[in-house]
Structure formats: C-alpha cells, structure tokens
Ligand SMILES: [Fe+2]
C-alpha cells in the first residue's frame with residue numbers, strides 16, 4: 069500500500085514521463101524538418117524509452133494496489149534554433165527529470181517505503197546514463213558546429229540506435 073502523498077507523486081511522474089516522450093517526439097520532428105533523419109531516429113527511440121519509463125511507474129502503482137490517475141499531457145516546445153539548441157534543451161530536460169526522481173526518492177525514504185526506493189534506484193541509475201548521453205552528444209554537436217561532414221557522420225551513427233525495452237521487474 070502506498071501513502072496518498074507518494075501515490076500522488078508517482079502518478080505525477082507517470083504524467084511527466086509521457087510529457088518527456090512528447091518532448092523528444094517534438095525534437096524528432098525538428099530533426100526531420102532539417103533532414104537529419106539519423107538524429108530524428110535517435111529522438112524517436114528516446115521518446116519510446118520515456119513511454120517505457122511511464123509504463124514502469126504505471127505498472128508499479130497497480131502492483132502496490134494503487135490507482136493510476138492520468139492527466140493532461142502539456143504541449144512540448146516545438147521551436148528550436150539548431151541541433152545544438154535541441155541537445156541543450158534535452159540535457160536541461162534530463163536534469164529536471166533527475167530532480168523529480170530525487171524528490172520522489174526523498175519522499176519514499178522519509179516514509180521508509182523500501183519497495184519504492186528499490187524502483188527509484190533503477191531510475192536514479194538510469195538518469196546518470198541519460199544525463200551523460202545528452203551531455204556528451206551536446207559536446208559533440210558543439211564541436212561539429214559549422215562542419216556539415218561531422219554532423220552527417222553523427223547522423224549516420226544515430227540512425228543505428230534501436231529501442232531496447234527495459235528489463236521488467238520481477
Ligand atoms: Fe524518463
């Protein structure tokens with residue numbers, strides 16, 4: 069059984085993960101619009117990952133005998149100045165996600181809700197990867213500024229990214 073407060077925050081996180089998926093789908097659309105289909109593929113896969121995150125919290129709520137409450141998904145930003153701007157915003161977004169996961173972990177730990185902490189530990193580790201992946205891609209696109217050959221090489225590389233669903237919880 070989850071406390072009302074924890075349940076409310078986990079439901080908010082379900083919504084926020086759906087929003088994250090929307091944010092990356094918007095970035096995929098921008099990449100398509102500037103003919104960078106490899107970058108678009110990267111963001112489409114990212115959007116799928118965020119859906120999987122939403123479903124991980126969604127499933128967890130039911131496992132703990134709680135009720136899922138779905139809310140409106142906010143409209144994502146659709147205006148980007150450049151691919152650098154996209155990665156800067158993606159990196160900022162992941163840092164915001166991390167702060168939300170930490171806030172959830174603070175509540176779970178105050179309540180000594182060990183099962184939720186175990187779930188959140190998975191997300192804490194995942195966020196290290198997420199931030200690192202966005203930060204290193206941001207650095208690479210910055211270095212490649214004004215060098216179309218380097219951007220197209222990255223585009224080819226990012227075209228190969230495939231979605232791997234996260235392992236289900238036991
Ligand atoms: Fe996520």
Ligand SMILES: [Fe+2]
Nearest residue numbers: 088162165198
């Ligand atoms: Fe993420």
